[in-house]
Structures are given as C-alpha cells and as structure tokens.
Amino acid sequence: MNKIGIRKVIQYSLSGILLLLVLGAGLLYTCQEKIIQLFVAEANQHLKTKVQVGQIGLSLVNKFPDLAITLKNVTVTESFTQSQAPLIQAKRLYFTFNLLDVLRSKYRVQEMFLEDGKVSIKFLPDGTANYLVFAPDTSQSKNEQFAFELKKITLQNVALTYSDQHRNQYYQLKTRQVQAALQVTGKTILVAANGQAHLQTIRIEGDDYFQDKQVDLETNLIIDRQQNQVSISSGEVAVGPARYQVAGLVKYNGPTDLDLRFAGKNTNVQSLLALLPPKFNQILGEYQSQGQVYFNGTVKGITSGKANPQVLVQFGCRQATFFHPASKQKIEDLNFEGQFTNGPRQNNQTSLITFKNIRGRLKNRPFTGQVIYRNLQDPYLQVKLKGTLDVAHALEVFPNDNLSRGSGEVTVDIALAGKVEAFQSQKGYGQVSSSGEINFKNVALQVKNYPQLFHHLNGNFIFRKSDLAVSGFKGNLGSSDFVLNGYFKNVLGWIFLTNQRLLVEADLESKFLNFDELLSEEKVKPGSRLTSNAARRSAPAYKLVVSPYLNFDINTTVQKVQFRRFRGKNVQGTLRLKNQVISSPSLALQTIGGRFSIQGVLDARQRNNIQVTTLTTVNDLKLDSLFYVFENFGQQFLVQRHLRGALTATIHSDLYFNHHLTPLTDRMEAEIKAQVQNGQLINFEPMQKLAPFIPKRELANLQFPELSNTFWIQNRTVYIPEMQVRSNTSRASVIGVQGTHTFDQQLDYKFRVPLRHKTNAETDVSGAVFASNGPNIFLTLKGSENNYKVALDKQRVKAKIAQDLSREKQEFKEVIKKGKTAPANRNPAPQPSQNEYFDF
Template sequence: MSIKKVLRKTFLYLLLAAAVVVVSSVLVTFLYRDQLIDHFIREFNKNINTPVHVDKIQVSSLSNFPQVSLSFNDVTVEESYKDSSYPLLSAKRIDFTFNPIAVFRGNYTIEEIHLTDGKCHLKINQQGETNYDIFKQPDTTQHQAVKLDLSKVKLKGVTFTYTNELRNVHLEVTTKSTAANLTALGSAYDVETTGDIFLHYLMVNKSMWAENKDLIVDSKLKYDDSEKYLTINSSTVKVMGSDFSVFGSYSFKEKQLIDLAVEGKNTDIQTLLSLLPKGSSDRFGKYRSKGNVYFDLVMKGEFSEKKSPSLEVNFGLKDSKLYHPDTDAQITHADLKGTFLTPEMSKLSMATLKLENVQGQLEGNSFKSNLYLKNFDDPYVKCDFNGRIDINSLFKFYKAENIRSGKGVLDANINFEGFLKDLKKKETAQKIKTSGEINLEHLYLALRNFPLPLEDLQGNLLFNNNDLALSDVSGSLGNSDFLLNGFFKNIIAYLLFDNEPVGIESDLKSNFIDLDQLLLANSGEKKGDSKYSFKISPRLVLKFDCDIKNLKFRRFKPTSIRGDLKVKNQIAVSDQIKLNAMGGSIALSGLVDASKNKLVKVNTSFSLQNIDVDSIFYVFENFNQDFLEDRHLKGKIFANVDAEMTFNDNLSLYSETLTSNISTSIKGGELNNFEPMQKLARYLDEDKLDHLQFSELKNDIHIEDRTIYLPEMEVSSNITDIKITGTHTFDQQINYKVVAPLRSQQKIDKDEAFGAIEEDHSGRTMLFLKIVGTTSDYRVMYDKESVKKKVVSDLKKEVKELKDAFKNKGRDEQKTIELEEDDYFDWDN
C-alpha cells in the first residue's frame, strides 16, 4: 500500500473519530442532560454536609470541547460552622467535565474541574475549629454513580483567604492561572500544582509580611488523609526573579507538627527585604545588590496553645555590592553573616540576632561592625563599629528623612553593651558599657525643617557609658559660632527612645551670636519675615557657663557676655549674667518659663550701671511710642529693676502682665526739645525750656496694669527746679502734675491762675500745673484742686503699696519655681 493511501486512510479515521466525538458530545448534551444532572446532584448530596446554592445548572458541549461540561453558575457553598450561613466558597462558575463517549456507556467520571471568578474563605477559630469540614465520610458499601478523577483542576481568578484566629495569622492569595493534578490511591493523594499566584498579604501577629507579590509556584505535595500528614517534596516558589526551594512536612492528626526548610537560590537583597514585615523594610525597599546573597530557613516543632516551633534563619552577603538605583553611591566588597534563632517563634524573649563580620567600603572608605541582640522583649545589645565615613557618601547611599545634605568626615570607633531598659533610669544607666570616640572633620549638615546649616563642625566626641564628652567641638549655625567643652549626659537613651531627656553640661564660647537669625529660623519663617518663635524642648536639660564676645538682638548689641544658664522642664534660669552694652554694663538674673503652651513667662532682676539713657530708648525702639524719644534725652542711667511679664511664643508682650519696680538715677542728664516743657514756658518766667540740664535725677517708678506710676520727683536743672508726678498708661493717656517756682507773675493771668498759686515753706511762689490728655493731644492747665497736696501724697502711698505687693509676690513665686542646682541632671525614673 502506498504512503498516499495510508495517509488518506488515517485522515478518514481521524475524521470519523472526530465526528463520533462531536456527535457523542451533542447527543449527551440533548439526550443525557437530565440524567447527568440527576446523577451528579444525587451523588453531590451524598458527599457534602453543608448547604449548596446554585442559581443555574447547564450542560454544554462547547464550553470545554470535546468534553461535555456540567456548569454550575453563581455557586455558594456554606461553611461548616454550626448555625452559620456564611459562604466557604462562592464562584461565578464551576465546570465539571465528562468524556462524552464514557457517559454513553454509563460512566459518569469527572475528569476536570474549572473554577472561575471565585472566593474561598478558610478559617480556624479561637477554639481550633475549622470552617471547611464540609465532606461526609464516604460510604464504601454503596455504588457511586458519579466518580471523581481529578487529573486536572484549573483555577482562574480565584481568591483564597486564610484566617487562623488561634495563631493570629491572615493570608490572602489570588490564582491568576493555576493548574493542579491530583492522583488518589485510597486516602493518599499526590498533588502537583503549577501557575501564577498573586500574594496580597501575609500578616502574622499584626505584622505585615510579604505583601503584593507575584509568585510562580511549582509544587509537589503528598497528603495522607488518614494520618493527616502533608509532605512537601522539591517545591519551588519564584519571587521577583529569586528562587526559593521549599521542602518538609506538616502533620495535624493528634498534634500540629511542622518540619519545614526554605533555601534561597539566585536571590538578592531586594527580594529578602521585601519579605520582611511592612514598616521595618520600607526605607530599604529600593536597594539592589550584586553578588552572592544567601538565605535559608528551618522551622521545626509543635503548634499548640502553649508551644510554637523553633525558627532558625541564616542569611548573608559575600563580596557583594549594595547600591540605590537613584544615586551613584554604593557599598562594595560587602560581607555579612547573619543568624536569627529562637527556640519558640511565639516567644521573642528567647530570640537572638547575630550580625557578624559586617564590613565593606562606602565609596572607598572602609568600615567594620558586629551586632548581637538577645531577647527582643527586653533587648540586650552588644555592638561595635569601626570605620571612616564620608557624610556626603552616606547621605547619597541612605536618604535621611530630616537631613537635606551633608559633607565632611566621621572617624568612629565605638563599642556598646548592655540592656536598653537600663538607659531609662538614672540608677541603672551606669550599667551600660559604652566606649570609643568619634572625630568630626569639617562637617556640614543642612536640615529639612530648619533653614540654618550647621557648618564646619569639628572636634572630638568621647563615649563614657551613657555620657558623651565634648572636646573642642566647634562650628557655626548660620551667622553664629560656638566652641563647646563639656558633656552630653544620657545621650544614648536620648537617641534611642522617645521622650528621654538629654543633658548638656558645657562651657560655651562664641565670638558672635545672631539671636535674631536663630529665633527667626526656629519659627520656620521665610527670609525677610520678622516673626520670632521661642521654644524650649521638654527633653533638654542644660547647664552652660557662657563666654560670648558679641550678641545681636534687633538693636541690642551687647559685648563681653559672661554668666551661667541652666535649663530644665522648659524653664531657663540664670543666677547672674554680666555684659557690656549701651555705653555701660548690665548684670542680670532671672527665669524664663516656656512650659505653658504658647506662653513665655519672664521673672527677672537686673542692674544698669552707667548706661546711656538715649541708647536705651534707641535700642528698645522708643518703647513703641513717639512722645518721649531718644533724641530728647542725654545722660547716664543707674538703675535696679525687678520685673515680671508674659509673652506669646512669638515674643510679643502681653502688656497687661508687665509689672515692674524701677529704682533709677540719671546723672548728667539733659532733656532737649521736649514739647511739653516748651508749652510750660508760657506759664513760667523762662523764655524757653528746650534745653534742660540737671546733675542728678532719682526716682522709684512702678509699672502695673498697663500704667506707669511716677511718684513725685524734683528736677533741678540749669534753668529752674520742677517737681513732677503722675501716671502714663500704655494707651498713651497721660496725667502729670507739675509744680514750678514762679519768679514773676507778668506772664500769667492772676484771675485765671487763682487757686493754682501757693507759697511753699521757704516763701517761694509756686505755680501748680497739670498736663492731661494723650501724648498726641494733651493740654497744659492750671491745677486748682484744693486737695492738690493730698492727691500727691495719695499717689505716693498707692505706689508704695503696689511696690510692696510686687516685692512679696515676686519673692514667693521665686521660691515655687526655683530650680535646685543638684537636680539638673536627675531625670524621671
């Protein structure tokens, strides 16, 4: 027979076979439809013990040609919990396929199952009960009309959620396109699964592990249902291009026992980091590696209420390269050997982490380090670091949240050992063993939330347990410079824990402090704005001995500033600060309390020696008034001042809170071109009073309730002797009383002045006047009050009472808020 005839005959046989299959499929669809459905539902009800709801059942010869499909549409299978109707499985469609020729022969064997667009919810409640116990025990004595041969199961768009309330484990995956083959021999099953799976999340004890991962799975499993024993053979999971081999076993007949091993192959640092809990690896998720990165895991032991398996994880790098794809900085020749080990996964108090021989080169600068951590609940840490780090390279490799840029070099050799909890208490802090030093070489740091850069930071930092010694640490912050020698106390706890204080005890030297710039920078205002912000950190405990050559605050530019400054609980105190300013010297002490929200309370005493009075008015911008200005005044002032006042955090004064006693003396004084004096000239026997000179002027002034109280004082000038008393409010309301000698009565109308003229005890004729109104609209008038002398005495008495009350109040308050020196570095237990 020729080849052509053989081919023709073979082709005819194939056509005939295809025709038989097609005809069989069509005939089964129309002739055996009801019989197939009836057999299937009857057998289904024999094996399922939970309600099943199906919207529509169809038989088709086209859906999965050439096989006949029995299709269930909109299917819901209820879970097995008692009195629950919650779905275990819901699916848009489930297809069961049969061989059409076998159906003609009465063989109803399911060959394939196709599950499309479904959701399966698997649960274990807190009592250890499962919701998927839906199958009845098979009755082997009865004939089964419908048989199951799961040689192929296809899952498309099916989401599985697994919730173990007993172990606080939550898992959600979606099968994109997954196929499974199942071979059964009695109660033993061989299952092979391949396909693409999307892992939504794996959450254990509220920690989010591997999230949003595309997986390629190729698994080979053996399951013995009678022994409740699962064996994982040579299975692989591909994640982000890395392969993980998985093998082991899991049994749950009497106890839940696991023996699982995972080994990473062709992996990299990015894949390993992506599998860590969310939050702990977010900052490192973009990093890449080249070279030998290894990982293996062994989990072994029992799951129960009181027990959990042991876990050992080994990981590391060998001569690898680490880099960030967005920058050109990289660590080369990186080596690391890591081990995480715990005898029980649920007891992190028993866990240990070792990172050994961590070393590499960051853009040519070498470093070495080791870390040992024991007991994650109460960590005991032992670590060391030795290396030279270029700050610019470090911040290119690792983007710090609060630092914009940096330059310079850190040369560090540090060792740390101890329980971290010991850092939180003063009596145990000295148990911490910290040693080593850091050399700072021309550091530059620009912060994101602070406009002034820290520049040219140099010096030596020496660790001594929980403290850090500063040796000739110098630098500049904006226009201000500093030199520190002293200690940072409690520095390790401050860096590791929130709300821990830090103590600074140091000598501070500076050539120049630009307080304007620092306060503006603290407010976050843009350049050109003038809004200050004054804050004291609640975590700051400070004791400075200051030596500042020059300082600038608005027009105030003192020099040779020396004294002490102590800070605790947001309260700053100075026993005495001395400085030179405005042609003389100032000595002050006091307290600044910033502990109240957005309020700054000041309580101070200071003395002025030989200060130019016109300079005071100029420096303090004429105290925001234009009635008496620096151009009117000359002379040297000597004064002792007690004052208290309250500002907001922008250093704007609440004027109603200002209370002050001022004992003052002005020597060699002049009052020039002062308009009220010129208006007085028309009442006196003087041609003009535009240039008054006096040798000394003394008075005790009191300020309270937005009013300046001026007791009677005598101004003996080159022209005349004048007595002045009265009040001047912050609203510029004035009420002054003036008594001056009247040598001649030619310039006054006797009738108009009647009652305002009187002889004093020496026989001089005295004219009584008053100046009333506002500083911009006032009048000079005769003072004809019959009780004028009593009014003066009453004002003296009132001022004395106010002054005495203020002194007592200040004395009492000082006692309540005074800080004892020995308490400065005692932090709360």
C-alpha cells in the same frame, strides 16, 4: 488549504457547537432536577456544618462546553461549636461535568471554580481549627451515578485570611487567578499549582512581613493519602522582586511535621530585605546590590498549637557592592556572614540574628563590624564598629532625614551591648554596656530646614554605659562659636530609638553668640555653597522651637552676645531645660553701660503661647542706648535722641510670644520699679508747648537729678502714676506728670506745672527767684504720637478749685471756733480764670 476547505471546517465547527447547545438545552430541560438532587445528596454526605445557598441551578453557558452546577451567594459555616461565623463566602461557586459523561448518565464533578469569595481560617488559643467541615464517609456502597473526581480547582478574586491566636500569627492575601491541576493515581494525588496573588501581610508576633507584595506561585506537589504526607518536588515563589525555591516534605498524620528546604534564586539584597519586617526593611529597602549574595534555610520539626519547628536561615555576601540608587555612592568589597535561628526552644525568646565578620570600604576607608540581636521578645543588642568615615560620602550612601550635607572625617571605635529596653529608660542605664570613642576632625554638618551651618567641629566623645563624655567639643554654628565639656546622658536611646530624651550636663564657653542667626527661620536655598557665610540677612524672621526630647543643665560663660541691636558681654549663669521649660536661677551680663541680671522661666510647651516670666534687675543702664537697643519700644513719640541719664530698675514681667517670637501684647503684664539718675529730656517737642510759662532754652534741655516711679503694663497700656519731676527750670522746678500710653500709640498724659514769679528775696544758683507759694496750671496731652494736642485740664482745674474752697472753708470754721479774727492779708479764694482754655 483552499477557501472551500476552510469554509467546510467553519461549517462543521459551528454545527458541532450548535449540536452541543441543543444537547445541553435538552439535558437542562430533562435532567436539571435530577442532577441537582444527586449533587445535594452527595454534598450532604461530606459536609457536617450548615451551608446556605441563595440560588442553585444548572448552566451550559457559564463554563461552556462543560455543564455546570451554579451556586450563588454561598455561605459555609465554620466548624466551631455554636458558631455562626462563615468559613467560606462566595458570590459564585461552580462544579462542572463533562457533557458526554452526562449523556451516559455518569455524573462526575471534574472542576471547581470559586469566584469573588472569602475564606477565613482560624485557630483558637488551644489549637482548635475552624475548617473541620467534612464528615467521614459512612455510606456502605459507592454511588455509581454521582461522584467527586476533581481534576482542577480554580480560585479567582478570593480573599484568604489565616488567624492563629495560639502562635500570634495572621496572614492575609487575595488571589487574582490561582489554578491547581489534580492527577489522582491510586493513593497518590499529583498537584501542579500556579497563579498570582496579592499578599497583604504575614504578621508574626506583631511584626509584619512581606507587606503589600505581589506573589507568583509555581509548584508541584505529591500528596500521598496512604502515608498522609505532601512532598514538594519543586516549587518557586516570587514575592515582589525576590524569588525563592522551595522543596521538602510535610507529614500530616497527627501533628504537622515539616522538613523543608528553601534558597534564594538569583539572590540580591532585595531578596534578603523582603524577609524583614517593614520597621527594618524601610531603612534599607531602597538599596541595591551587585556581587555574590546568598540565602538559604531549613524548617524542620512539628508545628502545632503547642510546638514550632526549628528554623535556620543563613545569608550573607562576598565581595559585594551595596549602593543607594539616588546617589550611586557605594559600599565596596562588602563581606558578611548572617544567620537567623529560633533557637533550642523554637520561640522568640531563644531566637538569634547575627551579622559576623562584617568588612568593607567606604571611599577607600576600611571598616569592620559585628551585630548580634538576641531574644525577639525582650531584645538584646550587641554592636561593634570600627573605621574611619568620610562624612560627605557616608551621607550620600546613607541619606539622613535630618542632615542634608556634610564634610570632614569621623573616626569610630565603639562597642555597645544591652537590652533594647534599657536604652529607653534611665532605670536601664546600668544594664547597658558601652565603650570606645568617636573623634570629629574638621566636620561640617547642615541640618535640614535650618539656615546655619555647623562647621569646624572637633572633639572627642567617650562612651560610658548609655552616656557620652564630651571632651573639648568645639566648633561654630554660623558666626557663633562654642566649646562644650560635659556629659550627654541617654545618648544611645536618643540616637537609636524614638521619643527618647537626651540630657546634657555641661559647661559652655563661647567668644560670640549671634542670636540673629541662631533663632533665624530663613532656610538654606537648594544648591547654595556650603560655607559659613551663606546666611546673611537684613530682616530676619525668627523661630523658637524647643524640643520635647532635650533636657539640659548648662553653666555658661560667654564673652559677647548679639540680638538685633542688643549687645552684651561677660555673660555668666546657669540655664536649665526640662520638659520644654527653660529656667535660669541667675544669669548676669554687662550691657548698655551697666549691669543686667535676670532670673525666670520660659515655658515653650505650647507652640504659639510661649510664656516668659522673669524678675529682672538693671543697674546704671544708659537711657539713650536703652531706647536705641530696644528700637524705641515700638513707638516714635519719645525716642533715644530725647533722653540722657542712667536707669536702675527692678522688673517683674509676664510676657507671651508665638513661636516666631512675635509678642502677644494683649496678654503682656509687667511692674517696673524705676529710678533715673542725672536725667535729661532734650529737644522734646511736647515740652516746647510750655514756652508761655518756662523759657524755651530751659525746655530744650530739661534736666532732673533724680526721678523715681513704678510703672505698670496691662491690657496693651502703660500706666504712669503721678510723679514729681524736679527740674532745672527757673519757673517750674517741680513738674507733676501722670497718664497712660497704649501700644497703639494713643496718648493721655496729664501735667501739673507750678508757676513761680521772680522776686528779689528768693534767687536760685542760676539767678531765678521763687515765691514760697504760687499757682499751678493743669494741662493735658491727648491724641496719637503724630497728632496730639496740649490743652487746659478743665476737670483738674475744677477739682483744684473745689479742693481749695473746701480747705478755706474748713480753716475759716476753725478760726471762728477759736474766736480768732482771720488774718487781714489772707489770699483770696482762687477763682476760675475767664480764659479757661490755653491754646499753646
């Protein structure tokens, strides 16, 4: 075509469009009110519920080249009696006419557009529907001028909700663009529908299906208005990656009667999983398949407020490969036959899901199985599984949220059966049937976010009802080892269900437990080798978390334990855990050259407020070793090199920690009744300050055969009541000591040192001579552990003088009263020294 021809085509087209616009404008001007009145009158004949319209008008532009009646902000009330709730809401609703028909004064509505709206379909518990808004046509004569002859319906951005209270079902979707072409021939309507929608959920009996899926629809229907039935000649629905073919018949002359067939198209594992609720789909939703996977089903029978149709779905695979896309590890040669039916009564109680003749290979190791899931309302589960698993390969095929790596071999031959509810409570133990056993052979497991490796795990586990009998289960956790014999109760509920408690009743034996590792918070670095020596640390960070879903009652026998500098041996006792509270009626061990026994409670219910209440008894613990093991109790004033002796004590304590085992010292309280035998204070620098009164050589090794006192700890302070220290010094055989020592290393000690002079009359075994009576010197030691000062205790000196004067005065009164003369050789009353301050 030459340029002149093209120019003419364009000119004629523009002229035609202009002519249509002129004609349309003329019609709008002359016929607008008439067309709207005819439309309203015809609509009122067919509607029996209230309709509200914000604005109504006639437009040539909105649906050009057709003329359109435009309704804005439309609300159609639902058909429930006295209800004002909307059935349909739409921002825009269009009904279009052919412009040529309008010129001939024949107004035929051929298309309807519903845009930016919402449709809410409801069924009450008795089966009554809310969409019965159309009234029967009672007119005697047909309106020759105006009629609804729809040939096309378009839904754009329309939200659809379906709520059926009787069946406990709820559907929600939003159409993007769905079109239905209509062809009316006598009593038959042919419908060709296609479009896209976003399916938010299909909820049936509380389970959500097809959640958050993209839906593509393409189907052909034949509506027989005389027979009141819909025939689906061909239909295809794509839900996410899954595609399904649908065909069959729907009769609606009375209760809806279904006879439908459906099948998967190009079926894979995703096609099957798309049918499952998310609680099942999430477990397997990432998996992919290769090979022959099939899926088909039927729906037959009446569906109404009182009846459900018979549903039968068959699915399975033959020689398929099933794999996780991340690891690419596979289950090979997988075969199974599956079926779902809602049973003879077509409800949840008679529903049944079966997986039969399960066969396959995991890393060339065969396995077989069977699963039956009956009664969706009160589920009954039956499982059989037999095979040998390579742990490393199994964890790659089925990644576990709690396990990062593993190795070794597990042999399984088990059968489980019982109501799912029975797995959840101790009352249901008798209703659970389980048998078979599991064997570990040199298994290693790495728990995520825990530094130590479980390795060399071997043992036999025998199922009995809902419990597991453990025989000879031994292995290592880091450098620690264990042998466990006993029962794991409610193990099935703990494994398969959430928020279930596991109860362990067992005997635990160990050669060595390393609590530096067991309580460590250090995490395994990604890519590190899977070896038991991977976690070695110089300054470990600790973490104590007690699971609310673990209870135990364990008799322990441990040869050696280690925690920081602490070393213990021959540990024996009972440990119990219930509701995050660990208790021990008796736990004894040998440590630091003596015996150590404890009974008490550790309450870990509050993560950062762990309370430890104990009664501890120690016998013959070496003092220097005790200070070394407990790292001098966090101070450097009196350390292990200064001390010798054997400690026997009873300690009542309330201690508090956060989950990192950092002590909350402001809340700590304790009462310590202590006795030290054959004690020595060696080269203790503050004692050298007494050199003006006691020989240095004696102060360098101050010995005391016995010392007893009761100490208190409260408000971050150690309180030391006055005690008498009987020492080996020649001039001060009994030294009085009292004071306080804070956790911030602030010292406030008070000393009373009796000064004795040598005489020829009294000599001890070392040659020292003591007077029967003599003066005392009162001293204080104040400051910090690195900056302290020894001085005369002026307050105690004054108090002592006042006390002596009072005593002398009382004695004098008694002498006068009795008429006696005071002895001439009475010692004069003590007087304060002119030099009250001693700078040592």
